Amino acid sequence: MIKGNFIDNLPKVYGIYTGGFLAFIIIMAIAEQMGMSAKVIGICFVAFTVAIYAIIGWLSRTAQADAYYVAGRQVPTVFNGMATAADWMSGASFVAMAGGIYFKGYGYMALLVGWTGGYVLVASLLAPYLRKFGCYTVPDFIGTRYGGNLARLLAVIVLTVASFTYVTAQINATGTIASVALDIPFQYAVYVGLVSILLCSMLGGMRGVTWTQVAQYIVLIIAYLLPVFWISNKIGAGFFPHFMLADEVARIGELEQQFGFVANSKENLAMVPKGLAGITKAHSAVNATPWAFISLALAMMMGTASLPHVMMRYFTTPSVKAARKSVGWSLFFIFLLYSSAPMLATLSKLSLMDPTLSTGIIGKSVAEVQAIDWYQNWNQANLMFISDFNGNGTVELNEFFMGGKAVVLATPEIAGLPYVISGLVAAGGMAAAMSTADGLILAIANALSHDLYYKIIDPKAETAKRLVVARVLLVVIGFAGATIAAMEIQGILGSVIWAFDFAMSGLFFPLVLGVWWKRANREGAIAGMALGLISGAGYLIWVRNGGSGFLGITQLTFGIFGSAVSLVSMVVVSLITSEPNAATQKMVDEVRVPSGRTILGKQ
């Protein structure tokens, strides 16, 4: 069926794969009609998709450094775009984003703007130049541009701090989904998730991760879009929700006016299970100050441009030109999901709020709602809760509570879609969390094996030995992440946002100025990374321990402070020390033009 080079056949291979997955969904739907239980469908979806990823991971096994670290630098732009989108969209984007929009409205949507706007910075400031550099990892660029082991080591430290914060959240998410779908305790499910993650990346490194991420993107985008379109059509909101929900958004505004936002007393709120929230903010009105919105968006944008697991995806393209285009495709594929999240939040909220819809529960009697099947299921799963605070026997807007995850996970069931969709959504969430975890673990393990082990500790190590070290580190980091995830110390989203702040505090300016400011030197970069990371982390600790903060910088935007310190210290220290030598300046000149060989390829 497939002849010739794998790369030339990519559209065909993934076309067949997509068709096969759609056929699988249809088979499951038929099986459901014939009486297959919800539990078995959930297991089939997760097991089938994970098995496919594992097969791809095995087929991509390699013993070459170039293939292991940068997928042989031959990933075409569009496919690299899909892989980056999967790499980027985490379990949090998939499961929690629509929920965040549902509960917090405008103030939360700064994340949508930030997590997309950052790609403009990636495309224009960094990706093409780092691709021209020809490095394997982000610290590889810092280490070569500025010279010296200390700069390289600091870059490895910043990368590890940022990525590790992020990866525990992803392993946590795979564990949550595996525990629900396979019906096993979370403590074990975390390790099931971890093994699935390692199956994709261990044998093939970046090559394995690239081709599984493309497969995971296809699963996650189908799993996200299909329910959104289906629900929209089912409740008659419009066949293309993105362009047709204006009336529904306006209707939610009317209902908010009609019901009113009633504040609950502390005693009443204490009865609500932890993690659940009610609708307390307007859906489409501007409910945050300009600075609160802009500072969060800005932090996320600069963080995006400094996160190594995203940047290293652009090291895999065949050329500098392809790297630029590939950023555009990445953002396009991300846009497909991000622009759908607010639509899902709107549909979910309207289905629950509107008394004229059969699914609406506000205004119904408490007893009636408590008798609904889906309410009982999700109440048992600790994701939904109603309580008759005012004792009038009807559910009011302020008496209904839901978990953030429920918007994605429960809406299909509330709208009356068959269970097969819920199974599909579980597979999509699993794909989103696995792909991001793979990218992150690989980023950390590669930095440690390439920059710390090969470049600093043992520069004479043979390829075979380097790759063994890389794989051992991959497993060790995975287990460390899973162990921390199993302790369940942070919520998914909190730690994701911190990762952006850590990355921008330490890496944004050393990376950008490395290309755009020839005068930037080693001492400046060292000061920028060290002081940026320390001041950012210090600010976070201070605010977490009751500090008041300043300029409206919160624990979610501490990177703004960290990166400002990083910029100032880097510029000042660079200027008071001697300028970089002629060889370094020449290197920067060469990085700035796309033609010619890569910088590291020459050595």
Next chain:
Amino acid sequence: MSKQAQHWEKTRGLLMVTLAIWFVFSIGIFLFGAEMNEVTGPFGYPLTYWFTCQGSLGIFVILIFWFANRQEKIDEEFGFSERGDD
């Protein structure tokens, strides 16, 4: 001025234009979020709401492709483009 210096000057010019457009749609317009939301935007959504859902996001996608094409033209003009790829 050498060919390389001219190339870099044009590249920097393109960067400034790109970042200016980026700034307007990621930061600038949200300074007036409350006022803008009174206006009805595309497809009938409130304008600021539309920008956060689709508008800014879509503009970023277009902006990156536009930037990539312009940069390719600049590279070609000075003979710095790569041969034979994608």
